[in-house]
Amino acid sequence: MSALQAVWQAAVVLLGGGLVGMVYKGVDRKIAARMQARIGPPLRQPFLDVGKLMVKEAVVPRTAVGWLFEAMPFLAVVAAGTALLYLPLGPFAPVLGAHGDAILVLYLLAVPALAMALGGFASGSPLATVGAQREIVMLMSYEFPLAVALVGVAWRLSSLGIQPAFSLGTMAAQPLWGLVGPLGVLGLAILFSCLLIVTPAELSKIPFDIPEAETEIAGGLMVEYSGVYLALFYLADAVKTVVMAGLVVALFVPFGLAAAVGLKGGAAQAVDTLFFLFKVLVVMLVAVTTVRVGMARLKVDQVARGFWLQITAVAVVGLLFLVLDKVVMG
Amino acid sequence: MADREKEHNPGIPVVAEKVKVEAPPGEERPAPVPTTYEVPIGPIHPALKEPIRLTFKIEGERIRGVEVRTGFAHRGIELMGTKRNLIQVLYLSERICGICSISHPIAFTLAVEQAAGIEVPARAQYIRVIFSELERIHSHLLWAGVAAHELGFDTLLHLTWKVREKVLDILEELSGNRIDYAIPIFGGVRRDITPEQYPKVGEMIRYYRGLSDELMDAFLRDPSVEARTRGVGVLEPQEAEALCAVGPTARASGLRKDVRQDRPYLVYGDYAVKAITPEDYGLKPLGDVYDKTVVRLLEVGQSLDLIERCLEDMPPGPITSFPKIPALLAHLKKAAGEGLGWHEAPRGEVIHYIRLEGGLDEPSVWKVKAPTYSNLMSWKPMFEDQEIADIPIIAASIDPCICCMDRVHVVREGGEAWVTKEELLKLSWEKTRRLTR
Numbered sequence: 196m197s198a199l200q201a202v203w204q205a206a207v208v209l210l211g212g213g214l215v216g217m218v219y220k221g222v223d224r225k226i227a228a229r230m231q232a233r234i235g236p237p238l239r240q241p242f243l244d245v246g247k248l249m250v251k252e253a254v255v256p257r258t259a260v261g262w263l264f265e266a267m268p269f270l271a272v273v274a275a276g277t278a279l280l281y282l283p284l285g286p287f288a289p290v291l292g293a294h295g296d297a298i299l300v301l302y303l304l305a306v307p308a309l310a311m312a313l314g315g316f317a318s319g320s321p322l323a324t325v326g327a328q329r330e331i332v333m334l335m336s337y338e339f340p341l342a343v344a345l346v347g348v349a350w351r352l353s354s355l356g357i358q359p360a361f362s363l364g365t366m367a368a369q370p371l372w373g374l375v376g377p378l379g380v381l382g383l384a385i386l387f388s389c390l391l392i393v394t395p396a397e398l399s400k401i402p403f404d405i406p407e408a409e410t411e412i413a414g415g416l417m418v419e420y421s422g423v424y425l426a427l428f429y430l431a432d433a434v435k436t437v438v439m440a441g442l443v444v445a446l447f448v449p450f451g452l453a454a455a456v457g458l459k460g461g462a463a464q465a466v467d468t469l470f471f472l473f474k475v476l477v478v479m480l481v482a483v484t485t486v487r488v489g490m491a492r493l494k495v496d497q498v499a500r501g502f503w504l505q506i507t508a509v510a511v512v513g514l515l516f517l518v519l520d521k522v523v524m525g
Numbered sequence: 526m527a528d529r530e531k532e533h534n535p536g537i538p539v540v541a542e543k544v545k546v547e548a549p550p551g552e553e554r555p556a557p558v559p560t561t562y563e564v565p566i567g568p569i570h571p572a573l574k575e576p577i578r579l580t581f582k583i584e585g586e587r588i589r590g591v592e593v594r595t596g597f598a599h600r601g602i603e604l605m606g607t608k609r610n611l612i613q614v615l616y617l618s619e620r621i622c623g624i625c626s627i628s629h630p631i632a633f634t635l636a637v638e639q640a641a642g643i644e645v646p647a648r649a650q651y652i653r654v655i656f657s658e659l660e661r662i663h664s665h666l667l668w669a670g671v672a673a674h675e676l677g678f679d680t681l682l683h684l685t686w687k688v689r690e691k692v693l694d695i696l697e698e699l700s701g702n703r704i705d706y707a708i709p710i711f712g713g714v715r716r717d718i719t720p721e722q723y724p725k726v727g728e729m730i731r732y733y734r735g736l737s738d739e740l741m742d743a744f745l746r747d748p749s750v751e752a753r754t755r756g757v758g759v760l761e762p763q764e765a766e767a768l769c770a771v772g773p774t775a776r777a778s779g780l781r782k783d784v785r786q787d788r789p790y791l792v793y794g795d796y797a798v799k800a801i802t803p804e805d806y807g808l809k810p811l812g813d814v815y816d817k818t819v820v821r822l823l824e825v826g827q828s829l830d831l832i833e834r835c836l837e838d839m840p841p842g843p844i845t846s847f848p849k850i851p852a853l854l855a856h857l858k859k860a861a862g863e864g865l866g867w868h869e870a871p872r873g874e875v876i877h878y879i880r881l882e883g884g885l886d887e888p889s890v891w892k893v894k895a896p897t898y899s900n901l902m903s904w905k906p907m908f909e910d911q912e913i914a915d916i917p918i919i920a921a922s923i924d925p926c927i928c929c930m931d932r933v934h935v936v937r938e939g940g941e942a943w944v945t946k947e948e949l950l951k952l953s954w955e956k957t958r959r960l961t962r
Contacts, residue, residue, distance in 0.1 A: 231683040495586060
């Protein structure tokens with residue numbers, strides 16, 4: 196793959212990812228509104244919001260550490276976009292699949308959250324400081340179950356002799372469900388549900404929108420951000436939603452539709468791409484929209500305890516099932 | 526030295542202190558001094574529907590102290606009242622607060638009727654009770670929605686407020702307005718409830734009875750709501766009593782305290798209204814936010830029963846003893862004396878005091894004490910050692926109505942001034958002397 200090819204592929208993926216992320220945000224808002232017996236904004240509302248924010252004045256508080264405050268939104272977008280490049284997109288292998296593995300994606304997913312926390316600390320507002328503290332606690336809470344799910348899948352792949360196991364491309368190309376025994380399927384199902392629970396936490400959505408918590412700390416991390424910087428965080432969130440849902444799809448539901456109906460060539464790619472986008476949408480609706488509509492916001496200590504004890508325990512049990520499966524299957 | 530002084534004077538707000546401890550070489554570093562920082566909530570904040578400022582002293586995520594500053598919604602409405610005739614003041618009293626827009630006029634008319642010796646026909650008393658119970662339903666549902674919003678549960682907010690539309694429709698049907706009903710007047714009410722309207726009210730009662738299980742499920746048995754309300758913002762019964770909490774705030778702590786029960790007025794005496802506490806739901810009263818929700822939801826049911834029985838028992842007859850306003854004004858102008866009106870507003874006891882001078886159109890004194898004023902002090906024990914995340918729901922749990930409460934704001938020599946306890950005592954003596962001269 197030439198450098199030029201990589202560049203235009205990356206450009207297409209980033210633009211497409213941003214576009215899909217924004218459209219899906221609109222879908223999320225519309226469906227959430229209908230569930231709450233509201234009419235809701237039009238589907239294009241996220242575009243209108245970002246467009247409006249882009250032309251608005253961006254105020255930097257006098258008490259803020261200016262350069263840090265201004266740099267963090269860019270870092271968040273760049274990290275979320277880069278993670279997108281490591282994601283297998285339906286029939287297409289990851290654009291940068293050859294230059295990094297699944298562990299890198301984990302780190303890239305953590306970067307937007309860190310950027311938001313740093314931006315919050317840098318803004319010099321007590322509300323943002325509280326939000327930033329909460330974001331860090333959240334990060335420490337949900338990263339472990341997330342890592343267990345990812346590493347569990349990768350380890351089982353490598354134990355089957357499939358290499359490189361620590362690549363999302365491999366995970367998507369070789370769905371584990373058919374390669375493991377019944378115990379393994381059980382373990383995978385447990386890890387799958389853990390990852391679905393981690394998804395809204397990773398995306399800071401109710402019941403895990405603790406770092407922003409509008410009614411408590413008035414938007415927390417975001418409280419001092421305005422104009423183009425806020426728009427960038429909004430964009431980063433939209434892209435991150437696609438990345439996170441795409442990660443769930445790549446790990447646990449990477450199946451294509453085209454092979455099943457016997458399509459080949461361009462048509463197969465088109466069908467699989469659409470199917471991939473559909474799966475991402477379904478994952479988002481299940482893990483984000485319905486959850487955020489149906490729950491109250493939890494407290495940070497409740498979340499930390501829940502993730503460290505219950506969810507981690509469940510994830511480890513899932514991992515144990517995979518290990519047992521390896522022992523039984525040989 | 527300065528730190529020591531601050532420790533002994535909790536009234537002074539402690540601003541975030543960064544204490545650098547330089548350890549002398551060779552010695553062990555002393556333990557770091559615990560630092561607190563301040564989080565201001567308000568006067569403008571998404572958790573507050575009205576302007577008030579709460580400054581919290583925070584350690585990590587824990588609240589170590591709270592300072593309340595009021596006065597942002599002070600409008601001088603009592604002074605305005607002393608410059609208008611009583612009918613005009615009636616309109617003012619209705620506009621003290623949009624949600625208690627029947628409670629204030631009822632307490633006010635009761636006070637004036639006492640001062641002027643006006644009798645109220647039986648039918649008018651029933652109509653006043655029906656309206657105040659309708660108001661209780663809409664106020665409690667409004668509160669429940671706000672509470673859900675404070676918890677980040679917007680779906681519940683939207684659904685509760687959708688359900689609340691029904692009682693607002695009935696209020697509009699009966700009075701012509703969704704809020705500010707303009708129903709009570711001295712000596713009666715301004716509008717009758719016609720027989721054609723009875724079935725509509727009955728339908729509303731059935732509607733809410735059918736929904737009560739669903740509402741109870743959503744607020745009392747939802748795990749995420751329970752996780753956020755149980756054991757949060759506890760007000761011990763002794764504290765509630767010592768701080769003179771009123772209304773659902775006091776009842777949730779197990780105090781059976783309700784003006785309708787303790788000092789029956791209008792036709793409440795006939796129905797032997799009983800103050801509702803969480804015990805009626807089979808719970809040991811803790812005084813947490815959960816209990817306050819229980820009390821308010823049960824009171825919706827109580828109000829439905831009262832409205833139903835009032836509609837059945839309402840006798841025919843006149844709705845006011847002064848059908849002609851000029852006659853009423855003439856009577857009020859002649860009247861001299863003082864009157865005190867109590868009413869159990871949805872948020873608790875509201876008191877209006879009025880003093881009339883014979884020969885004057887306007888009252889010489891008008892004093893309002895809203896339930897939020899009585900409940901404000903109970904915030905302090907409720908906030909103690911809670912988390913930042915609990916601030917909105919605890920603040921909301923007393924159902925604060927700032928515009929009702931903001932009756933006084935001290936400005937001295939162009940600046941804001943603090944009033945000490947002794948000064949406050951002196952001011953209140955002076956005022957009492959002025960009133961009883």
